[in-house]
Amino acid sequence: MHSEKNTADSDVVLGLRKKEWLFRIGALGLGVAIACIALEVCVRLLLAARPDDIEALKRFEHARRTSGELKMIHFVRLSSNPRMVYELVPNVSGTFHNAPLRTNSAGFADRERIKEKPAGVFRLAVIGDSIAFGWGVDPSDRYSDVLERFLNDTATSRTRYEVLNFGIPGYNTVMEAALLKERVLAYHPDALVLGYCADNDTSLPNFIRRPRQLFTLSHSYLWEILRNRSLKPARLALEGAVEYSDPSNVPPEYHFLIGWENAKRALEEIAGVCAKEQKPVLFLRDYYYLEPYRGETSATVTDIGQEAENFAREIGFIVVNPLASLLSFVEKQQLHSFALSVAPDKGDAHPNALRHALLARELYRTLVSRQILPDAAERLTNMPRHEEMWDTWIKKALEKSNIPEKYHRVSEPRN
Secondary structure (H helix, E strand, O other), X not given: OHHHHHHHHHHHHHHHHHHHHHHHHHHHHHHHHHHXXXXXXXXXXXXXXXXXXXXXXXXXXXXXXXXXXXXXXXXXXXXXXXXOOEEEOOOOEEEEOOEEEEOOOOOOOOXXXXXOOOOXXXXXXXXXXXXXXXXXXXXXXXXXXXXXHHHHHOOOOOOEEEEEEOOOOOOOHHHHHHHHHHOHHHHOOOEEEEEOOOOXXXXXXXXXXXXXXXXXXXXXXXXXXXXXXXXXXXXXXXHOOOOEOOHHHOOHHHHHHOOHHHHHHHHHHXXXXXXXXXXXXXXXXXXXXXXXXXXXXXXXXXXXXXXXHHHHHHOOOEEEOOHHHHHHHHHHHOOOHHHHEEEHXXXXXXXXXXXXXXXXXHHHHHHHHOOOOOOHHHHHHOHHHHHHXXXXXXXXXXXXXXXXXXXXXXXXXXX
């Protein structure tokens, strides 16, 4: 009898403990659910405050800044030209991605330039996206600025050189064609440098996407962050981002911006305008990941920009492909190609000062060899000395780039 009572008491205790554990587990689950819902609400509030769609530019005028630490939304505004979509705010002076950012009174990331070209000046106009813009580097380190200094430092005639920078982050070829006709030609350039990035130039530009569905139960933005193990989706809400060509992200009124066929038409438009005005166009490629091009496997690499390069050559552009020069440099210096980027550990493959200098040298070589410059014959004679000067300039850019030790090797870098 006593044993039966103890057994019954034990069963009661076990039952109470089971209920207690079930209560604890249920409370924990409810707490986690409430916390996740609260975090989801916080993420959506952040996205609502800083959407990376076109509405951000239409509604958030108060987000504009002209000084301090800046995000893209602070210094861009809608353009009156629908093909350009957006443009830079004039007279900005701040910091963007740890680098100085200054825009002139015309709204370009360049020093003040007068539209009327002075006598004795040869002008190059650089059009492009964030690479030409100089994302993450001091403006003096951009290939446009490096090229301008070198041209003037080595001039043997009375010709003075100006390399005007019209780069705007996120711009694709369609937008660049509109920019050329709307703004650039007014500065009377003698030649054009068109920066081409295969990732950008057939894709959707920054801020152009369908507005996020914030009042939906079918998608979790918190889960998107956790799945990616990154705050990138939330960070892009403050930054704006290229959306590539996913049709589901593209508002119908912006379909004309994306795709290879639209990019081809824009390239033909640029070629037609420049041919009419007898302005040569240099089609500048860029490469940020060189490892597949090294060694025996290089012949099998698919170059996603090759079709655009071939087409550019067909329509009369002067192609400037720096691949061989970049490969030669990293091989000689025993560097991984990540050593040529601003912040590869953070996924930022924009050119650092070193890669900008290498691009500037390749542009210079082409300008001289194709006799585009008015004093090209004299420069061709002095080319051996100029190559030595470039070696010195590039060495300084290498030192300035502060490349982490793990990229001072040919093999894949350590995590």
